[in-house]
């Protein structure tokens with residue numbers, strides 16, 4: 456009933472909005488993003504000394520001036536090798552090792568496929584197919600490879616990695632806008648290597664044309680040039696797979712405050728019926744100790760893991776790990792990342808196998824009835840100020856309130872393992888991808904989805 460009302464309200468709003476701002480999309484000339492993006496495929500420790508490249512109709516060879524290709528020569532061979540000659544110059548060879556083209560100075564070598572239609576506009580490098588052009592630049596003893604590609608063709612690759620092409624079109628469109636925002640916001644993130652973003656989860660997963668599908672083309676094309684803005688500026692469109700009943704306010708994850716990254720309802724996600732929506736996992740004391748050490752927190756053998764504080768949305772924001780040589784308190788996202796092989800999100804409980812599970816409560820009486828109240832946190836007002844209660848038993852007698860705080864979560868035996876139980880997969884900030892799917896299935900469009908997860912933001916046309 457409530458959902459139906461919400462849907463009707465949304466419909467009304469979108470009709471009203473369509474009068475004021477044409478289909479709910481605002482035009483904005485202030486925000487500008489390039490229509491071509493530079494994606495790092497091989498660089499640093501992945502740089503190689505030789506690559507095999509294939510293309511059906513041959514190539515234009517030349518170099519790049521930032522995002523602009525400067526054509527110098529046509530290579531008719533369909534299969535070539537890119538490597539270093541004896542002087543260390545980046546060079547294109549035929550399969551017999553004859554020189555076809557060489558970089559001038561250290562400006563790198565660019566190749567762009569010759570094609571007559573969209574389906575031919577592709578090449579493969581070491582067996583993986585991409586659109587756009589390739590730029591080879593000397594990187595240490597090897598060669599770095601940059602894919603310089605139209606933004607929306609890049610998004611075909613990204614959206615097809617982020618969501619299944621069988622998902623409803625409005626969720627795919629929401630993902631396309633999020634991924635376009637991400638790319639636009641991270642231009643020059645890897646400028647030290649001469650490109651914008653990498654092709655791994657560090658930035659956004661991108662494996663070329665491998666998973667392209669008609670629904671993906673439709674979603675990207677329908678949102679061409681559209682981004683999400685807040686007060687005329689590009690939004691940080693964070694997203695993760697699932698988030699449980701509510702999304703999280705960014706301040707409980709990364710500590711900063713952002714007006715459009717606040718907690719919102721996520722009831723369309725169907726958390727209990729999706730992969731990794733509800734999860735649990737066990738780690739031994741040895742595993743926990745090693746994970747702590749690997750993150751730079753050596754506390755010796757972990758004896759106890761306790762949640763000290765939850766956010767109002769049920770995510771762990773303060774956690775204490777007690778070892779036999781030290782104690783470490785973790786905050787916000789670190790609570791998820793330190794034991795990340797079992798904790799898929801920050802929304803979890805943890806209990807050791809040696810701990811007696813119990814509940815703390817305060818017994819309160821008004822003189823007639825006795826009520827048990829579960830405190831979230833106990834604070835004491837003392838002559839020297841306010842302090843948090845951390846003892847095990849508290850007795851108060853002032854005539855009105857009689858007894859007690861009792862904490863029965865005491866170690867009854869040494870812990871050998873810890874069990875984590877939780878919900879959601881990912882950091883929990885911004886758009887839930889499964890929530891977007893649920894909203895799309897319920898009839899909402901991509902702008903509804905985006906403005907729901909990013910409070911106060913609007914879809915804006917920038918190219």
Ligand SMILES: [Zn+2]
Nearest residue numbers: 652653657658
């Ligand atoms: Zn990256």
